[in-house]
Amino acid sequence: MALPTPAEKIAVLGLGYVGLPLALALARAGFDTLGFDTDAAHVALLQQGQDRNGEVSDTSLQSSTARFSSAPDALQGCSCFILAVPTPITDAKAPDLAPVRGACATIAPYLAEGALVILESTVYPGVTEEVCGPELSRLSGLQAGAQFKLAYSPERVNPGDAEHSMENVVKVISAQDEETLDRVEAVYAPVIKAGLHRASSIMTAEAAKVIENTQRDLNIALVNEFSLIFSRMGLDTLEVLEAAGTKWNFLPFRPGLVGGHCIGVDPYYLTYRAEQLGYHPEVILAGRRINDNMGVHVTQELIKTLLARGINPSGARVLVMGFTFKENCADTRNTRVADIMRELTAYSVSPDLYDPWVDPHTALADYGLTPITAPESGAYDAMIVAVAHDQFKEMGSDAIRALGKPGAVLYDLKGVFGKSGSDLRL
Structure with missing residues (x-):
């Protein structure tokens, strides 16, 4: 029927x-x-x-x-x-x-x-x-x-x-x-x-939505701050998190870039309304500052590593792999990879952007960037795996290293290839 x-x-x-x-x-x-x-x-x-x-x-x-x-x-x-x-x-x-x-x-x-x-x-x-x-x-x-x-x-x-x-x-x-x-x-x-x-009310539902992503933003900000601290101690953050994660109530958040239309945006809606009501939200805005500055941190870590290897950043060629705000989607809204591209350029680095998911017209219109259609073999002083697309995982670290010159740096932001498969991780 x-x-x-x-x-x-x-x-x-x-x-x-x-x-x-x-x-x-x-x-x-x-x-x-x-x-x-x-x-x-x-x-x-x-x-x-x-x-x-x-x-x-x-x-x-x-x-x-x-x-x-x-x-x-x-x-x-x-x-x-x-x-x-x-x-x-x-x-x-x-x-x-x-x-x-x-x-x-x-x-x-x-x-x-x-x-x-x-x-x-x-x-x-x-x-x-x-x-x-x-x-x-x-x-x-x-x-x-x-x-x-x-x-x-x-x-x-x-x-x-x-x-x-x-x-x-x-x-x-x-x-x-x-x-x-x-x-x-x-x-x-x-x-x-x-x-x-x-x-129970429309305002309750509106508030529930805006705190969902604010909570996640703050949890990521916390582990990003761990990463900022541990990098100064010479510790591998993911190894520390793995050890801490053996406790039953330790939350499994990982450091990374926080972009997209939700997590990197929604907290500002809540803080705006709070400030209208005379309350200045300190914790939420502190988390936002940490997450918004991770692109700068990534670039600085790479520059220090290049210098330590005797590679002059000025004119160095760097391949940035991935531009979407997350893996396996075409969404580039509020992508923080754009911060890395901007910072690299500020250091006179010559970056190539490669992302098989991204429409080149969108990248050009929204960010003024033109992705390459394919990376050059043996051409780069460093490769940054910024987004964990399946295509990059399937390539494996050896194939990605083959895109670089001898001694090139592989910076695996997402920890895809493990400690032994990369030179730098967040």
Whole structure:
């Protein structure tokens, strides 16, 4: 017996790593689903069954009943609007809510009485009801909480992670009232196999999301600080962590670069709101400073090692392997490898950037960098394995060393090849 078609007609705004998988999942659950994005070129590829981010397969796209559009009038008649747009920070480390406000402006003309608006983007507590609500009311002429309803359900997408897919991770849901929360549950329950957690309020859900990544950021900052200390002691940090990890309650965090759209950004949303309320968060901001400066530390360690081997950094050729913010995905947002590239250039080093996952046009447009298509054999004074892509692991340390000159330095930031397989590790 066929299941009844769900009543909601859903529009998902923002077709990136969060919105696109969600739109496809909702369509699979039987919802009439529209995926909307302002990037017409991206939408055109999706309509042809291709995801340039590589997060969903061409087969999934081509078999989906979801529709895709960059024309705002396609939103006409939708009863539920899910906003999955980016929430970046400014150069001053303040929240940039322009994409959220832009999404509100896009859907406002198409809000009808009884509409449901769900925000999925990471924000500081209060944004859904204090920013989105008034903005939508002003632009649509409808009253938030009465003529249309607000809800918040933070995304928990981990790009490139098939194990922790959207369907397999518990999802937090919240809304302005219990009746609306039931409606939100009816939207997500057919999609999220791991279950839903009903938060008591929208602000509780917003706060829960923003501290998830803040906690992880601080734990990584702690082991990064261990690394800064142990490097001055001549100790191998990963060996120390391995020894400490034999205790049952020692947490298995490792040092590294902290980039991406979540961990390196979300804490600033919380600290911004805290400072608005007159509280200066010291621990969170200290962790951010440590993590944001790791690219400088990596470069300085390499320069010292080159000098110790009698290699003049000025004009030295260095191969930087990996540019995405994490392994096995194409996402370069807020990648801290860019800091290494900038620091190397400041030392008059000549760096080559190589990453088989990265679209060269994106790297050039966003960072002014042009990745090489393939590294040269025997050409480099040092090789930095900055991202643990499977392709680099499969090459092995011997093949990577063959890319360098005799005596070249292999700096394995992720500890992929073990102590014996590299000259430097974080």
